[in-house]
Amino acid sequence: MKAITETGVPGSPPRTTSKWSRFWRIAFRNRYLYLMSLPFVAWVFLFNYYPLWGWLMAFQRFKPGKSIWEQKWVGFDQFKTLFQDDMFYQVLRNTLAMSVMGLVATFVVPIVFAIMMNEMKGMFFKRFVQTVSYLPHFVSWAVVTSIVTRMLSTDNGVVNDILMGLGFIHEPIQFMAKGNLFWGIVTVSDVWKETGWNAIIYLAAIAGIGPELYEAAKVDGASRLRQIWHITIPGIRTTIIILLIMQIGHLVSIGFEKQFLLGNNLVRDYSDVLDLYSLRYGLQMSRYSFGVAVNIFTSVVSLLLLFTANGIFKRFTKESVI
Amino acid sequence: MAQQRKWPVVLMSATLVAGLLAGCGNKNDNNGSSASPSGSASSSASNSPEALKPLTLSFYSEDPSPNWTNMQDDVGKEITAKTGITLDAEFAVGDAVQKSALIASSGKYPDLISPKTSISKFVDAGAVIDLTDLIDKYGPNIKKVYGDQLKRLRYSNDDHAIYVLPTYDGVGKTYFNAGGGFELQHRVVKELGYPQIKTLQDYENAIKAYLEKHPTDENGNKNIGLTLNADDWHMYISVTNPAFQATGGSDDGEYHITDDGKTVTYHFLRPEEKDYFKWLNHMNAEGLLDPESFVQKYDQYKAKIATGRVLGLIDQDWDYGDGENALKAEGKFDQGYAHFSVTLNDTIKDRTFQSTGFMAGSGVAISKTNPDPIRTIKFLDYLASDEGQVLVNWGIEGKHYNVVDGKRVIPEDVQKKKYNDTTNFVKETGLSNVGGLYPLLAPHYGDGVKDPSGNYYTTVFPDQIVAGFNDVEKETLKAYNATTWKDLFPNESEFPVKPWGAAWNIPIPSDSEITVLDEKLKTITWKMIPKAILAKPEEFDGIWDDYVKQLEKAGVHKAEELRAQTVADRVKLWNE
Numbered sequence: 039m040k041a042i043t044e045t046g047v048p049g050s051p052p053r054t055t056s057k058w059s060r061f062w063r064i065a066f067r068n069r070y071l072y073l074m075s076l077p078f079v080a081w082v083f084l085f086n087y088y089p090l091w092g093w094l095m096a097f098q099r100f101k102p103g104k105s106i107w108e109q110k111w112v113g114f115d116q117f118k119t120l121f122q123d124d125m126f127y128q129v130l131r132n133t134l135a136m137s138v139m140g141l142v143a144t145f146v147v148p149i150v151f152a153i154m155m156n157e158m159k160g161m162f163f164k165r166f167v168q169t170v171s172y173l174p175h176f177v178s179w180a181v182v183t184s185i186v187t188r189m190l191s192t193d194n195g196v197v198n199d200i201l202m203g204l205g206f207i208h209e210p211i212q213f214m215a216k217g218n219l220f221w222g223i224v225t226v227s228d229v230w231k232e233t234g235w236n237a238i239i240y241l242a243a244i245a246g247i248g249p250e251l252y253e254a255a256k257v258d259g260a261s262r263l264r265q266i267w268h269i270t271i272p273g274i275r276t277t278i279i280i281l282l283i284m285q286i287g288h289l290v291s292i293g294f295e296k297q298f299l300l301g302n303n304l305v306r307d308y309s310d311v312l313d314l315y316s317l318r319y320g321l322q323m324s325r326y327s328f329g330v331a332v333n334i335f336t337s338v339v340s341l342l343l344l345f346t347a348n349g350i351f352k353r354f355t356k357e358s359v360i
Numbered sequence: 361m362a363q364q365r366k367w368p369v370v371l372m373s374a375t376l377v378a379g380l381l382a383g384c385g386n387k388n389d390n391n392g393s394s395a396s397p398s399g400s401a402s403s404s405a406s407n408s409p410e411a412l413k414p415l416t417l418s419f420y421s422e423d424p425s426p427n428w429t430n431m432q433d434d435v436g437k438e439i440t441a442k443t444g445i446t447l448d449a450e451f452a453v454g455d456a457v458q459k460s461a462l463i464a465s466s467g468k469y470p471d472l473i474s475p476k477t478s479i480s481k482f483v484d485a486g487a488v489i490d491l492t493d494l495i496d497k498y499g500p501n502i503k504k505v506y507g508d509q510l511k512r513l514r515y516s517n518d519d520h521a522i523y524v525l526p527t528y529d530g531v532g533k534t535y536f537n538a539g540g541g542f543e544l545q546h547r548v549v550k551e552l553g554y555p556q557i558k559t560l561q562d563y564e565n566a567i568k569a570y571l572e573k574h575p576t577d578e579n580g581n582k583n584i585g586l587t588l589n590a591d592d593w594h595m596y597i598s599v600t601n602p603a604f605q606a607t608g609g610s611d612d613g614e615y616h617i618t619d620d621g622k623t624v625t626y627h628f629l630r631p632e633e634k635d636y637f638k639w640l641n642h643m644n645a646e647g648l649l650d651p652e653s654f655v656q657k658y659d660q661y662k663a664k665i666a667t668g669r670v671l672g673l674i675d676q677d678w679d680y681g682d683g684e685n686a687l688k689a690e691g692k693f694d695q696g697y698a699h700f701s702v703t704l705n706d707t708i709k710d711r712t713f714q715s716t717g718f719m720a721g722s723g724v725a726i727s728k729t730n731p732d733p734i735r736t737i738k739f740l741d742y743l744a745s746d747e748g749q750v751l752v753n754w755g756i757e758g759k760h761y762n763v764v765d766g767k768r769v770i771p772e773d774v775q776k777k778k779y780n781d782t783t784n785f786v787k788e789t790g791l792s793n794v795g796g797l798y799p800l801l802a803p804h805y806g807d808g809v810k811d812p813s814g815n816y817y818t819t820v821f822p823d824q825i826v827a828g829f830n831d832v833e834k835e836t837l838k839a840y841n842a843t844t845w846k847d848l849f850p851n852e853s854e855f856p857v858k859p860w861g862a863a864w865n866i867p868i869p870s871d872s873e874i875t876v877l878d879e880k881l882k883t884i885t886w887k888m889i890p891k892a893i894l895a896k897p898e899e900f901d902g903i904w905d906d907y908v909k910q911l912e913k914a915g916v917h918k919a920e921e922l923r924a925q926t927v928a929d930r931v932k933l934w935n936e
Contacts, residue, residue: 101484104465104484104485105465125880125883183657184657184659184660187655187656187657187660188660191652191655191656191660192651192652193582193650193652193664194581212651212652212655214655215654215655215894302590302591302654302655303590303595303654303886303887303889303890304654304655304887304890304891304894306883306886306887307887318879319876319879323875323876323879324875325875325876
């Protein structure tokens with residue numbers, strides 16, 4: 039909006055037109071654009087905002103079969119139960135730990151990967167590597183889990199066989215039974231699955247950097263590393279920061295698919311995350327109100343994180359999404 | 361003008377046509393009922409002519425029935441001919457509980473509802489009617505089937521109304537075969553000369569002895585002594601339930617209840633069970649327990665069994681069946697499994713088959729918007745009659761079965777089609793070897809109950825089970841002097857009937873504290889039991905103490921008290 043107003047009305051506006059009439063005039067001029075965006079606004083409203091009235095449930099003891107106005111109101115009881123539960127803090131810790139590890143890994147690795155791809159010479163080889171690298175993205179987590187557990191198995195698992203063959207260990211290690219390894223296993227499988235896919239956007243950003251910059255640098259005698267440091271990385275900085283801010287917003291809502299599928303009872307203390315918690319203690323026990331309370335908490339924390347990250351970046355790098 | 365005049369004419373002719381049709385319909389039906397060769401003398405309620413007026417009832421069930429043909433199959437047509445009723449059925453697809461909640465809150469109820477545990481939502485919404493008087497007046501056969509179990513149909517201590525006719529559990533059901541217990545491969549017991557397998561020690565010795573002789577299979581892969589299935593809810597079946605089975609506890613979910621119904625204990629707190637898990641810990645230390653037991657996923661577990669390398673299991677046949685079937689398909693029958701009743705020591709008796717009595721539970725309800733509750737209950741009563749039950753289980757005489765010397769016999773070709781072409785057979789006839797389309801519609805007797813002619817009501821009986829065993833299974837059974845695996849388990853007659861049925865079958869209101877407590881205890885148990893089993897033997901006691909402490913902190917005794925209350929309520933409701 040800001041951009042349109044500035045370019046739409048150059049110079050100082052006449053005194054007679056109020057702010058509103060000016061707005062309507064510009065809006066009318068851009069009516070087709072507004073018309074085109076209308077379906078999407080409606081879509082966002084219908085699917086993202088309209089369901090929010092269901093949040094009322096968190097302040098009730100909801101029983102299915104009755105309308106929402108006939109339910110019993112309990113105030114903040116659900117939230118009290120939530121904050122008094124030791125398990126909640128444990129799952130919160132796991133969620134944050136795994137998502138921070140995931141954020142760092144699935145952020146740094148794809149960037150490095152994209153830059154390395156960019157430096158590659160052979161066009162055919164480059165394309166081949168790129169295609170192969172994003173194939174795992176299309177494999178479902180259920181299958182990935184199966185591959186991971188089989189590779190780490192003590193019964194003819196590849197990883198144990200290699201480690202034993204090289205003489206690092208004498209007894210096979212029960213990787214999946216060790217709680218302290220769980221976060222690492224989740225992160226590594228995430229990296230394996232998503233690196234190629236996440237790198238695509240950085241490759242695209244790199245492709246947008248003008249070749250004359252590199253040529254100029256070469257003339258000035260910059261080495262390959264210097265070129266990366268002074269041209270490639272600054273060239274994709276905006277992309278990096280915007281993606282980072284958005285990822286930080288998703289820190290608490292990392293889903294539960296991988297944790298649910300990879301976890302087992304021995305590593306419960308490390309594998310349960312917020313979404314699993316609201317599934318087990320909310321939905322599966324028909325405590326719908328409690329489940330909603332957990333989700334409200336997640337949403338509020340996500341918003342806070344998003345604004346904080348945005349604020350920090352705005353202050354220090356002048357880049358922001360809002 | 362002309363248009364105005366047309367109205368009465370149209371209306372009148374419509375009325376006339378409708379009247380004519382209705383009249384014809386009545387007449388046809390009268391003819392049908394008097395001409396019906398088998399007669400309906402045995403179904404006392406449904407032989408008056410007006411009862412046969414065609415009536416379509418809408419029906420909703422939480423269980424999917426993919427082969428439903430709108431009653432156009434042989435049995436369905438016969439039911440319509442006998443009762444005049446056609447069902448317009450709708451089955452839940454996907455999340456049945458949600459679908460039921462939707463129907464309950466919509467206010468538009470089907471005429472007949474089969475909602476399983478969601479019944480509470482329909483009752484809360486006032487959607488279903490009390491059937492007590494209807495059964496009394498119009499349901500002689502229903503009364504006969506339930507007999508003195510009729511009390512068990514009452515909804516709760518506060519509300520003695522009968523909302524549901526339980527149709528899932530058959531009255532008087534007996535089991536003819538055992539599918540659980542402790543399993544050993546046939547080749548293991550054969551090689552060892554069919555030793556006695558009664559205690560955990562016997563079981564361990566058998567595995568150990570065989571494993572010493574055959575540490576690997578023919579390809580050099582290690583044989584596995586015993587593997588457990590601990591993926592998600594399978595934990596109950598293969599790890600925690602066997603603990604009370606081996607220590608003489610009866611299945612009451614996660615609780616142990618004394619015979620008088622007074623003392624309720626979280627079953628892991630029984631000292632015997634600590635010994636059971638200590639034994640598993642010992643098995644692990646000896647290298648007889650598969651170290652992956654608590655890590656593997658269900659599909660890995662089944663794949664492992666399918667390799668034939670696993671000597672012993674503690675599981676139910678329906679849970680490991682896929683793996684064993686793969687072995688059978690390859691002809692490796694000796695790597696299939698025999699079932700044994702194994703206990704901690706020989707003074708303890710396995711209560712797997714202790715009788716719960718009739719369990720009531722899920723069934724059909726009649727909604728308040730049903731156009732004709734009396735016809736509906738008569739319809740259900742017909743299905744509950746001897747004639748009706750034989751019809752839905754066996755089919756039509758002369759077509760699906762013959763009576764030879766007073767015995768019902770299924771002809772060879774029908775039997776073959778039933779087993780080998782199940783789906784088409786169901787669609788054509790409404791009958792199936794795994795429960796046809798109609799038995800779950802109305803009250804009925806369970807397997808093993810005989811009708812006045814001396815034949816079983818259902819098509820599941822001992823001869824048929826024995827015929828299903830393969831040669832290796834028959835050989836093992838013979839060596840242990842048994843006809844079916846059940847003969848190796850203590851008989852139900854050795855134990856009293858539990859007056860509360862089974863504790864896991866007692867409905868718990870969703871807002872009760874028990875649900876949350878149970879979930880917390882479950883989380884602790886599922887975490888600590890594997891930890892204790894996999895620990896070094898000298899650490900076992902310490903971990904167990906820690907486990908008990910955690911349970912106490914989470915409120916295990918509170919849960920026991922609340923549970924005891926529900927058991928007491930159930931005993932009062934069912935036996936008052």
